Every structure is written in C-alpha cells, then in structure tokens.
Amino acid sequence: MPESGTTALVILLPAAEPVLAAARRVDPALVRPGLPAHVTALYPFLPDGSLTDEVFAAIRALAAAFAPPEVRLTEFVAAPGFAALPAPALQPVADAVCARWPEIPPYGGRFGPRPVAHLTVAMGGSEEALERVAQEVRPLLPLTDRAGALQLVALTERGWEPRLEAPFGGERPVQ
Numbered sequence: 001m002p003e004s005g006t007t008a009l010v011i012l013l014p015a016a017e018p019v020l021a022a023a024r025r026v027d028p029a030l031v032r033p034g035l036p037a038h039v040t041a042l043y044p045f046l047p048d049g050s051l052t053d054e055v056f057a058a059i060r061a062l063a064a065a066f067a068p069p070e071v072r073l074t075e076f077v078a079a080p081g082f083a084a085l086p087a088p089a090l091q092p093v094a095d096a097v098c099a100r101w102p103e104i105p106p107y108g109g110r111f112g113p114r115p116v117a118h119l120t121v122a123m124g125g126s127e128e129a130l131e132r133v134a135q136e137v138r139p140l141l142p143l144t145d146r147a148g149a150l151q152l153v154a155l156t157e158r159g160w161e162p163r164l165e166a167p168f169g170g171e172r173p174v175q
Helices: 014-026 053-064 088-100 127-140
Strands: 007-012 038-042 070-073 077-079 082-086 118-123 143-146 149-156 159-167
Touching: 007 088, 014 082, 014 118, 014 127, 014 143, 038 088, 053 088, 053 149, 053 159, 070 088, 077 127, 082 127, 118 127
Parallel strands: none
Antiparallel strands: 007 038, 007 149, 038 118, 070 143, 077 082, 082 118, 149 159
C-alpha cells in the first residue's frame, strides 16, 4: 500500500466506471478504493512535498502537446492476481511522461521502463474470482471515451486527492 505523500500522474476515463462497478460486484476488495477509472501514466511520481510550480508547468506543457485522445477499450486481459483493459491509445502519453521524468521508473521498475498503458480492473483475487470478473466485464466492451486531461493526484490521510488537472489540447508531438 502506498504511503501518504505518494503522487501519480493519471488519465481519468469516466466511461469505464461500469467496468470497476462490475468487478466490485464480484468482490469489492478487488478494486482499489479512492480513484475513479483511470490509466496510470506514471506511478509513483514525485513526493507531494516536492511539487513545484516548475513541475506543474512541465505537466501542463506535456499535456497541452497532445490532442485529447479517443480511447477504445476492447480487450480484457488477466494474469495471476491482476485483470486489466489495455489502453493503447494512451501509450504515447504514458511514454512521453516517462521520457520527461526518466529518473522515475514507472511502478518502481517492476514492469520495465515501458509498461503497457492499461486500466486496472482488479488486483488480487483468486483465479476463480478473476474469471467471474471477466464474465461481468467482457459484455461491457468495447467502451469508448475521450481522455480530457492528465491529472496529478496525491495520497493523503483522506485518500487520493487531485493536485493538478492539465488538459490535453494540442497536436501529438512528433515521434
């Protein structure tokens, strides 16, 4: 469990809330509390106490360089203790965030330098529970949403709280 003061850069996808609701119906403990449906661009990010105006400006500039991506979630994937919906349309955003802050390995380096952009549906749970989640979620797919912003969130004693919302707005950067 992350500590208070941990931050993350996430992309909210409100249209995917029914997916998390379906997983909660199977077992509420499978869905992490506190954040709505989202794709993580970089976690953990900088400690909450070290955020500066320069960091906020860099996040805004990065987000502004991307047109609001249309995200189509079509596939349910599961591995032991984990279920997700890949979000390939958000991979360029996640890659750009990670490239901007190369000193911060995504997920502490557990999944390599370029984890697949995804919406986590369930964490933990037995193979049987994840199969039940799959049965609930697959009929809800495909889902389409337009990502509106890159959001900086911080974990506090009250839960995850937004620190900055940086709207997408421009053209995709040249790769």
